Amino acid sequence: MEMKPTIKNNLFKALAFACSIQLIAYSSSKAQQTEIQYLSGTGSDKTVNWQFFCTAGRNSGKWTTIPVPSNWELQGFGKYNYGHDKDSLRGKEQGLYKYNFTVPANWQGRTINIVFEGSMTDTEVKINGQSAGAKHQGSFYCFTYNITKLLKFGKKNLLEVTVSKHSANESVNGAERRGDYWIFGGIFRPVFLQALPVEHIAHVAVDGKATGAFTAKVKLSTATQADEVTAQLYTMDGKKAGNAFSATIKAGDSVAMLQTTVASPLLWTPEFPNRYRVELTLLAKGKPVHVIQEKFGFRTVEVRERDGIYLNGVKIKFKGVNRHSFWPATGRAMNETRSIEDVQMIKDMNMNAVRMSHYPPDAHFLNACDSLGLMVLDELGGWHKAYDTQVGSILVKEMIAHDCNHPSIVIWDNGNEGGHNFELDHWFDELDLQQRPLIHPWQVFRQFDTQHYINYDYGNDTHLHGHKITFPTEFLHGLYDGGLGSALEDYWELMWRHPLSAGGFLWVFADEGVARKDKNDSIDNDGNHAPDGIVGPFHEKEGSYYTIKEVWAPVHFEQKDLTAAFNGHFRVENRYHFTNLNQCRFTFKLASLQNGNKETTTGTVTVPDIAPGTTGAITCNLPANWQQYSVLYVTAYDAHQKEIYTWSWPIKLPSAMAQTLVKQEGKAAVTVEEKDSLIIATAGDVVISFHTTTGLLQMVQNGKGFIPLSNGPILCEGETGFVKWNTRKEGNNQVIAAEFQKKSLCQMLEWTVYPSGWVKMQVKYYPKEYETSLVGINFSFPESIVKSIQWVGNGPYRVWKNRMKGVTLNAWNKEYNNTSTGEGKLVYPEFKGYYSNLYSMKLITSGQPLTVVCNNEDVFLRLFTPRFSVTPFNTAPVFPGGDLSFMHGISPIGTKSQKAEKMGPMGQKHMFFDYWKDPMYAKDITLFFDFSGE
CATH class of the missing domain: 2.60.40.10 (Immunoglobulins)
Structure with missing residues (x-):
C-alpha cells in the first residue's frame, strides 16, 4: 500500500531515531559525542516550568506556567476523564506550550534533533514559528524531529507545542483513549535536544x-x-x-x-x-x-511449539503482574526512582516478570528491569480497539526502535483484548533483530493461548485441555480485596505442574486511583474501575501482597507438623530456574510467645546441592531445648541477599499456651441460682447470666462494670436445638451444661465457671449441611467501643478460605480501623475480617477489655464484618451474624469477574459428613474467657 509522504517521513524518522538517552557517546573518545540538552525536567520529580495555556476546563483561557513533564489534569487544568466515559462527557481540551531555550554556538555544523519521550495525544511542534514536521499521533511513543535548519545557534529559540488530548485520528482514540484506565493530556515524559555529528x-x-x-x-x-x-x-x-x-x-x-x-x-x-x-x-x-x-544482555528466547517458552535453553514459568505507568499525584508522569521502587516491589513478591499494560513504559522502567532482573512483555497500545495501519505502522516502529535492546524484553504484545491489528504483525517479525515471540493478549494466536480470566482448569480443547502453550496474560482480576492472592495457590500449583503452562500475569500491580486536585487531593477510583491492585494507589501493601510472596516463593516447603520427633529437616522443592538453593542463605529463629515473652534464639540452616527443579532436605541446626519455644521461623535469602520469605511453624499448640494463661483458683466457690428466666453464676464479684429459654449468654458483670459480650453461642448456620440447662458442681467450679433435642446440630455446650472469674466454654456441634459456607459460633459485642486488639495467632493480615498464605504466627497488635479495601481512607492491615490459627485475643475497648484464650488449633477468629463497596461484584464474601465468631470454616472471596467457586478447590464450600450425628465427628471449640477484670 502506498503511504502518504508525511507517513513515509515519520516511518523513516522512527527507524532512524537513536534510542534517546541510551545512545550516549563514550566520553573518553576524541570523536564528536552525542550531546544531550534537556528542555524539560528528567521526570516527575525534576521538572521545568514552561508557559502554558489550556483551552477548556479548569484554569483555562489564560497563559500561566506548568511543570514539564506532567499531565495537566494533575496540575489543576482541563477535565478529568476515565476511559469509559461517554464521548459527550469527555474533555477535548488542548494544551499550548511555549519555552525559550538557547542552543550552544558550538553546536553549529551538527545535526540537532528534538526528542519527545511521550506526549498525550496529538502533538504539533514549532521551532521559531516554523513547523518541525508532521503532527505526531499516539501517546506513549518516543518521536523525534530534525530541527537543525530551524535553529538560531548561540541565541534564544522559541519552542511551541500544541497538544490535543483527544486525537484527530479515531483509531488512536479507540486504542488509547477508551481503555479501562484514566486518560490524561500533556507532555508527560522528558523533552530534550540531541546534537550529533553530521555523519553519525x-x-x-x-x-x-x-x-x-x-x-x-x-x-x-x-x-x-x-x-x-x-x-x-x-x-x-x-x-x-x-x-x-x-x-x-x-x-x-x-x-x-x-x-x-x-x-x-x-x-x-x-x-x-x-x-x-x-x-x-x-x-x-x-x-x-x-x-x-x-x-x-546475552540471552536466547525460544518458543517450542506445544511445549513452552525457553530462556537460555531452560523452560520458564512466568510469575508476572500487569503494571500501569501511574502515580496518583502525577498520573502517567513518572521518574526513575518510582520505576526502581516498582521493580523492587514486584521482585519482592517473588515475581520474575511484568507485562506493560497497555502501552510501552518509560525507558527508566525498562532499565530497572534490565539491571534488577524482570522479564518484560512490551505492548503496543490497543484496548478492545486497534490503531489503523498507517498510524500503527509508525508507532510499532517507534516502539521497537526505542526498546529493542533491552534484554528484559522477551515478548512483544500487539494490542490487548481485541485491540489487535493483524496488519501490524509483520513489523515485529521484520524489525526486531532478536526475533522475539509475538502474542495477541486475550487471543489464541500463533503458538499461544493467552485467554484472560479463565476459570480453574477451564477448557474445551483450549487452555490446559488444548495443545497451545497456556499463557494467560491476565488472570485473577483484582478488585478491592478479591482476586490476586485469593485462589493463586490453586492456580499456581496447577500451572506449575502442567507442562503446557507457561505461567501468567495477575491483574494488576497497583490501584489506579487519582489524587483529584479539584477534590482536595482525595483519591478517585472511578467507582470500581480502578481499585484492582495488589497494592494501593500510593503502594500501600494489601494482604494479597504477602500471599503472592509466599505462593510464588522459589523455595517450596513440603507440608510438615513439628512433633517431638522433629529433627530439624525440611523437604523443599527448588522452584528457581537458574539458581541452586546452595547459592541462597537460610536462617532460623525460635521464639516464645506466651505471656508476651519474646525470648528468641537464632541459628544456621544447612543447605545441600538442590538444583533447580529438584527436591532435597535442608536442616535447621536446632538447640537441644527447641521444644521449649512456641514457634519456629525459617527465613530464606536469595543469591543477592534479598529476603525470599519467612515461614513459621507452631511448636506449642494453643492448648499448651492456654494452660499457662488460664487461672482457675479463687477465694470462694462458685454459686449458681435461677432467677427471672436466667441461670446466674457468681464467682466473687463476677456475675454471668444465661437465658433459660434460648440457651444464650446474656450478661457479664464484675466489680468494674459490664463486659458487653452476649447473645451466644449461636451457630453460624442452623439451630442448636436447645432444650434446657443442667448444672453440676466440680469442686469449687460450677458447670452449666445445655441439653439439646435428639439429633440436633449442637451435641454439647458446657460453661465451666472458675472461682478466679475465668470461664471455660466447650461446644461440640455439626455443620448444618454436607456443603456449607460457614462453620462456627457467634457472639454479639459492640464494635463502637473497640479501640484495638492484641492477639497471638496468624497475622497481621486477615485471611479468606482461598487466601490462607502470607500470614505469620506471632504476637500482634493492631489499632481499630474501618478500612474498606481499595476505597476511601486506606489503613492496612485491615482490622475487621477472619484471622487464622487463633491462640488468644484481647480486645481493648473504651471500657473493660475482653480476653479470650483458645484451646484448639485451626480455629478462626471472625472480628466483626468488614465494610464492602456498594458494587463489590464477587468480592463481598458471606459473613456470619453477630460480631465475634470462633470458627472452623470461613468464606472464600472472588474476583471482579469470577465467583469464588469457579476459582479452584479452595473456593468451594466446606464439605463435612457427620456420619448421622456420630459424636466422634462433632466439631469441637473450647474457649476460655477472662471475666475477672484483672
Whole structure:
C-alpha cells in the first residue's frame, strides 16, 4: 500500500531515531559525542516550568506556567476523564506550550534533533514559528524531529507545542483513549535536544545470544566520508570481552552489520541479570567520527511449539503482574526512582516478570528491569480497539526502535483484548533483530493461548485441555480485596505442574486511583474501575501482597507438623530456574510467645546441592531445648541477599499456651441460682447470666462494670436445638451444661465457671449441611467501643478460605480501623475480617477489655464484618451474624469477574459428613474467657 509522504517521513524518522538517552557517546573518545540538552525536567520529580495555556476546563483561557513533564489534569487544568466515559462527557481540551531555550554556538555544523519521550495525544511542534514536521499521533511513543535548519545557534529559540488530548485520528482514540484506565493530556515524559555529528550512528540494534554470538545492526545517517564501524564488547565493570571487530562501509551505505562471538559469556536471566555493553565507533580514514555505547544482555528466547517458552535453553514459568505507568499525584508522569521502587516491589513478591499494560513504559522502567532482573512483555497500545495501519505502522516502529535492546524484553504484545491489528504483525517479525515471540493478549494466536480470566482448569480443547502453550496474560482480576492472592495457590500449583503452562500475569500491580486536585487531593477510583491492585494507589501493601510472596516463593516447603520427633529437616522443592538453593542463605529463629515473652534464639540452616527443579532436605541446626519455644521461623535469602520469605511453624499448640494463661483458683466457690428466666453464676464479684429459654449468654458483670459480650453461642448456620440447662458442681467450679433435642446440630455446650472469674466454654456441634459456607459460633459485642486488639495467632493480615498464605504466627497488635479495601481512607492491615490459627485475643475497648484464650488449633477468629463497596461484584464474601465468631470454616472471596467457586478447590464450600450425628465427628471449640477484670 502506498503511504502518504508525511507517513513515509515519520516511518523513516522512527527507524532512524537513536534510542534517546541510551545512545550516549563514550566520553573518553576524541570523536564528536552525542550531546544531550534537556528542555524539560528528567521526570516527575525534576521538572521545568514552561508557559502554558489550556483551552477548556479548569484554569483555562489564560497563559500561566506548568511543570514539564506532567499531565495537566494533575496540575489543576482541563477535565478529568476515565476511559469509559461517554464521548459527550469527555474533555477535548488542548494544551499550548511555549519555552525559550538557547542552543550552544558550538553546536553549529551538527545535526540537532528534538526528542519527545511521550506526549498525550496529538502533538504539533514549532521551532521559531516554523513547523518541525508532521503532527505526531499516539501517546506513549518516543518521536523525534530534525530541527537543525530551524535553529538560531548561540541565541534564544522559541519552542511551541500544541497538544490535543483527544486525537484527530479515531483509531488512536479507540486504542488509547477508551481503555479501562484514566486518560490524561500533556507532555508527560522528558523533552530534550540531541546534537550529533553530521555523519553519525543514527540507531543500533543488538542481539546477544546465549551461545555468545553477538550481532549489531548499525543504521547510519549518511556515509560520505565514513568507511568503517568498529566495536568492542565490555563487561559492566569495564573489562574487555573478546576482541574488537568491525565492518567496512561504502559511500551511500545506510546499514552496517557487525558480528563476533564471546566465549562462555555470563547470561542474562531474571535471577542473574548479567549485562554487557558494546562500544561502537564510526570512522573515516581511521579517525573516529562518532562513538556510542549500548547496554545489552546475552540471552536466547525460544518458543517450542506445544511445549513452552525457553530462556537460555531452560523452560520458564512466568510469575508476572500487569503494571500501569501511574502515580496518583502525577498520573502517567513518572521518574526513575518510582520505576526502581516498582521493580523492587514486584521482585519482592517473588515475581520474575511484568507485562506493560497497555502501552510501552518509560525507558527508566525498562532499565530497572534490565539491571534488577524482570522479564518484560512490551505492548503496543490497543484496548478492545486497534490503531489503523498507517498510524500503527509508525508507532510499532517507534516502539521497537526505542526498546529493542533491552534484554528484559522477551515478548512483544500487539494490542490487548481485541485491540489487535493483524496488519501490524509483520513489523515485529521484520524489525526486531532478536526475533522475539509475538502474542495477541486475550487471543489464541500463533503458538499461544493467552485467554484472560479463565476459570480453574477451564477448557474445551483450549487452555490446559488444548495443545497451545497456556499463557494467560491476565488472570485473577483484582478488585478491592478479591482476586490476586485469593485462589493463586490453586492456580499456581496447577500451572506449575502442567507442562503446557507457561505461567501468567495477575491483574494488576497497583490501584489506579487519582489524587483529584479539584477534590482536595482525595483519591478517585472511578467507582470500581480502578481499585484492582495488589497494592494501593500510593503502594500501600494489601494482604494479597504477602500471599503472592509466599505462593510464588522459589523455595517450596513440603507440608510438615513439628512433633517431638522433629529433627530439624525440611523437604523443599527448588522452584528457581537458574539458581541452586546452595547459592541462597537460610536462617532460623525460635521464639516464645506466651505471656508476651519474646525470648528468641537464632541459628544456621544447612543447605545441600538442590538444583533447580529438584527436591532435597535442608536442616535447621536446632538447640537441644527447641521444644521449649512456641514457634519456629525459617527465613530464606536469595543469591543477592534479598529476603525470599519467612515461614513459621507452631511448636506449642494453643492448648499448651492456654494452660499457662488460664487461672482457675479463687477465694470462694462458685454459686449458681435461677432467677427471672436466667441461670446466674457468681464467682466473687463476677456475675454471668444465661437465658433459660434460648440457651444464650446474656450478661457479664464484675466489680468494674459490664463486659458487653452476649447473645451466644449461636451457630453460624442452623439451630442448636436447645432444650434446657443442667448444672453440676466440680469442686469449687460450677458447670452449666445445655441439653439439646435428639439429633440436633449442637451435641454439647458446657460453661465451666472458675472461682478466679475465668470461664471455660466447650461446644461440640455439626455443620448444618454436607456443603456449607460457614462453620462456627457467634457472639454479639459492640464494635463502637473497640479501640484495638492484641492477639497471638496468624497475622497481621486477615485471611479468606482461598487466601490462607502470607500470614505469620506471632504476637500482634493492631489499632481499630474501618478500612474498606481499595476505597476511601486506606489503613492496612485491615482490622475487621477472619484471622487464622487463633491462640488468644484481647480486645481493648473504651471500657473493660475482653480476653479470650483458645484451646484448639485451626480455629478462626471472625472480628466483626468488614465494610464492602456498594458494587463489590464477587468480592463481598458471606459473613456470619453477630460480631465475634470462633470458627472452623470461613468464606472464600472472588474476583471482579469470577465467583469464588469457579476459582479452584479452595473456593468451594466446606464439605463435612457427620456420619448421622456420630459424636466422634462433632466439631469441637473450647474457649476460655477472662471475666475477672484483672
